[in-house]
Amino acid sequence: MGTNLLLLLAGAALLLLVGAKQTMFTIRPEEQGILLRFGKYVRTVDPGLHFKLPFGVEDVFKVPVQRQLKQEFGFRTAKSGSETQYVKRGYEGESLMLTGDLNSADVEWVVQYRITDPVLFLFNVRSVESTFRDISEATMREIVGDHSVDEVITWGKEQINQEVNEKLQERCEQYETGITIQVVLLQDVNAPPPVQPSWNEVNAAEQEKDQLVNQAKTKYNAEVPQAQGEASQVIKEAEGYDLERVNHALGDREKFIQVYEQYRRAREVTRRRIYLETMTEIMPKAGRKIIVDEAEKGIIRFLNLSEEGVVK
Structure with missing residues (x-):
């Protein structure tokens, strides 16, 4: 009788100890706890010490809602740290894709995400992480299929990142x-290994083409503006010469009209004045000057106005 009582008390104590251990649980700072009672959702608990009913009446699932999670495609991180190591073999089926221009590309990518609704994450979708992985891969293949191989491998990566992000969300x-x-x-992101040498040749040719185009543009920018400036200067000089000739012609016209008006009013005086003005302009340009008096008969008298005839 005493032995049975002792065993009963020991069993009760053990039961209480196990129950007490199953009753208490701790949620870490980056987690939330999802509490189930008989398999049905009851409540969500925040970080800290909490209690639940023992013996399978209530269960708790801890979800890292504050942690940034990631999935890798086309490779896996074998070792992280100062010397991160990656493994690609065996994951080619994830990364080999068909582009919009019917070329192949070997695409490796990472999706970083957070669990923002732990109840939906746990209970709404079966095998949610595997399903999320399938959705991510299907979305990337769809977006890559809308772009050319040049966009995927070279200059369109940012656009593809954004499009996949939006579509996946x-x-x-x-x-x-x-x-x-x-x-x-x-x-x-590269061309598949079998065609990588050909892709490198094409890429080198594209770079050479771009270099030649840039050189041509540089030469164009250096020479064309100079030629345009010279042409503009010639045009301006021609326009200035044209304006000068027109103004000169207009001035001669006005002068002629004025002279004509004076001549019409006093013909003899005007004729004499024009003659004297003309001689005034001509005489300094003449060389040797000899004036002969036509009224004299016999011995010719003349006035030597040249420098040789001046006695000093």
């Missing part, structure tokens, strides 16, 4: 996964 909300996308990042 729409689908996560549509399927009520409880996930919010933080960022989509294309990593190593």
Whole structure:
């Protein structure tokens, strides 16, 4: 009798100890606890010490809602730290894609996300992480299929990141996964290994073409403005010469009209004045000057006005 009582008390104590241990649980700062009673959602608890009913009556699922999670496609991180190591073998099926211009591209990318609704994340979608992975891969293939291989491999990566981010977030909300996308990042994007040498040759040719185009533009920018400036200067000089000739002609016309008016009013006086003005302009330009008096007969008398005839 005493032994049975002792065993009963020991069992009760053990039961109380196990129950007490199952009753208490702790939620860490980056987590939220989802409490179920007989498999049905009851409440969400925040970080700290909490209690629940033991013996399977209530269960708690801890969800890292404050932690940034990620999924890798086309590779896996084998070792992180100062010397991060990646493994690509075995994941080619995720990364090999068809572009919009029917070329192939080897696309590796990362999706960083957070769980913003832990209840939806746990209970609304079966195998939510696997489903989310399938949605991410399907979305990337769709967006890559809308772009050329040049965009995917070279200059269109930022646009593709943005488009995949937006489309993936729409689908996560549509399927009520409880996930919010933080960022989509294309990593190593290249032509597939079998065609990589040909792609490198094409890329080198494109770079050479761009270099020649830039050189031509530089030469154009250096020479064409100079030629345009010279042409503009010639045009301005011609316009100035034209304006000068026109003004000169107009001045001669006005002068002629004035002289004509004076001549019409006093013909003899005007004729004499014009003669004297003309001789005044001509005489300084003449060389040797000899004036002969026509009235004299016999011995010719003349006035030597040249420098040789001046006695000093």
